[in-house]
Amino acid sequence: MSYGRCLHLRGWRRRDLRRRGSRPGQRLTADIEHSSIDCGRSSREIEFCSIAFELFVLLNGMGAGAPALPTNYNGSAMTLQPDILFHRYFQSEKRSSMDRKHYKGKKDLETLTDPLLRLWLVKIQESLNESLNDEQDIPDHVKHRPFHLDLIDDCCVRNAVAFLCDGYSFIGITMTLIFTMWEVCIRLCRSEAIAMVLGVEPPTEVCGPLHALLSQIQHRFIVSHEYTHHVHGHLLSESAESAFYNEVVSDDSGSIEEQAFEVAADGYAVFQVLANLVDGDWRSQAVALLKLDKASAGVQDQALFSCFVIAIGGYLFSRRPDAVDNATIYKLGHPPQAARMDYIMRQVVKWSKASHPSLTGQITPERFQEIMHAVAAATFEMNGKNDWVTQIVFLQSESGSKYLKKLDASVQRHIQTLGSRK
Numbered sequence: 001m002s003y004g005r006c007l008h009l010r011g012w013r014r015r016d017l018r019r020r021g022s023r024p025g026q027r028l029t030a031d032i033e034h035s036s037i038d039c040g041r042s043s044r045e046i047e048f049c050s051i052a053f054e055l056f057v058l059l060n061g062m063g064a065g066a067p068a069l070p071t072n073y074n075g076s077a078m079t080l081q082p083d084i085l086f087h088r089y090f091q092s093e094k095r096s097s098m099d100r101k102h103y104k105g106k107k108d109l110e111t112l113t114d115p116l117l118r119l120w121l122v123k124i125q126e127s128l129n130e131s132l133n134d135e136q137d138i139p140d141h142v143k144h145r146p147f148h149l150d151l152i153d154d155c156c157v158r159n160a161v162a163f164l165c166d167g168y169s170f171i172g173i174t175m176t177l178i179f180t181m182w183e184v185c186i187r188l189c190r191s192e193a194i195a196m197v198l199g200v201e202p203p204t205e206v207c208g209p210l211h212a213l214l215s216q217i218q219h220r221f222i223v224s225h226e227y228t229h230h231v232h233g234h235l236l237s238e239s240a241e242s243a244f245y246n247e248v249v250s251d252d253s254g255s256i257e258e259q260a261f262e263v264a265a266d267g268y269a270v271f272q273v274l275a276n277l278v279d280g281d282w283r284s285q286a287v288a289l290l291k292l293d294k295a296s297a298g299v300q301d302q303a304l305f306s307c308f309v310i311a312i313g314g315y316l317f318s319r320r321p322d323a324v325d326n327a328t329i330y331k332l333g334h335p336p337q338a339a340r341m342d343y344i345m346r347q348v349v350k351w352s353k354a355s356h357p358s359l360t361g362q363i364t365p366e367r368f369q370e371i372m373h374a375v376a377a378a379t380f381e382m383n384g385k386n387d388w389v390t391q392i393v394f395l396q397s398e399s400g401s402k403y404l405k406k407l408d409a410s411v412q413r414h415i416q417t418l419g420s421r422k
């Protein structure tokens with residue numbers, strides 16, 4: 001079963017679509033995907049206020065107040081907390097001048113004028129750090145340093161990064177990516193097509209809670225993906241103090257092996273997020289957010305599965321699709337989005353068969369197609385009004401088929417090494 005074949009968006013407004021050419025540039029510097037949306041914060045902070053009340057209700061269930069932020073990130077060695085080390089990493093002269101321009105360091109949330117926005121981000125960070133450092137001993141994981149996740153004060157770069165430095169396994173998410181995901185979720189939860197897919201009244205009466213749920217799924221998927229880069233040893237082959245594992249950002253200095261790491265990280269993230277969302281502690285909160293407390297388990301399962309696909313589909317679809325041909329595709333740092341989503345869906349099916357068989361029958365290509373059409377309709381303006389048709393046509397060609405076989409083989413080789421990497 002190929003879910004990629006379902007991603008052809010029939011009836012799309014083809015005359016509106018523009019193609020993006022491949023862009024030359026180096027991995028961390030010139031080939032950064034700048035946000036196509038205004039990097040200014042004020043409009044988003046205003047937008048935030050409009051649904052902040054419902055989020056605030058959610059946040060009340062997420063623990064205590066914010067930890068005090070250090071007032072001087074460049075403080076002495078006597079006060080080197082992980083967030084200070086995180087900040088210094090980006091300002092180090094080991095980074096290129098271009099990197100230092102794009103990644104300024106830790107985002108000081110105290111500079112945000114909206115107190116609810118600040119509280120929301122602090123809670124996200126607290127919750128994710130707590131989860132990261134509450135891990136169990138997994139035989140397939142490499143030995144790794146303690147985790148610290150922080151937000152990055154950036155200059156219009158949608159990115160998440162993983163790196164090793166000063167005794168920590170760091171994960172960073174740029175504020176631009178946070179705000180981009182926020183906007184994706186706004187569009188999704190206000191979409192009539194999404195409301196129809198979920199079977200709620202348009203505009204959805206659960207807009208605020210649905211936004212909160214979709215945002216959480218996106219955040220946890222991205223962080224689980226970065227976590228996998230650490231625990232599966234993807235960073236060990238690079239110079240430990242300078243390695244900087246890019247997400248989202250496109251580049252042309254990748255390889256099939258690097259793409260295999262990305263597929264594996266997506267796959268592991270699928271298992272972690274779904275296990276928590278559908279079968280774990282997160283389920284009751286998610287079901288309550290959807291106002292499905294009294295629905296049957298089957299209805300709840302279907303809604304949770306749909307929300308997962310909507311959130312991850314929206315996250316991938318909001319990016320400009322990489323232009324691919326037989327030469328460029330092997331140089332990408334990540335598989336093209338259509339291939340990535342196809343792998344993600346295959347992992348969803350694999351997870352369901354192993355852990356939640358009653359859901360397997362509901363995960364059909366037709367249902368996936370229905371959801372992705374709704375996602376595309378809600379978010380296509382964010383990626384320059386592009387679709388994935390070019391990618392899908394290539395992936396279905398003879399060259400594309402060879403590429404997918406090589407990628408599959410590389411993923412399998414990588415998976416077979418898990419447990420032997422120490």
Ligand SMILES: [Zn+2]
Nearest residue numbers: 246247262265
């Ligand atoms: Zn990655």
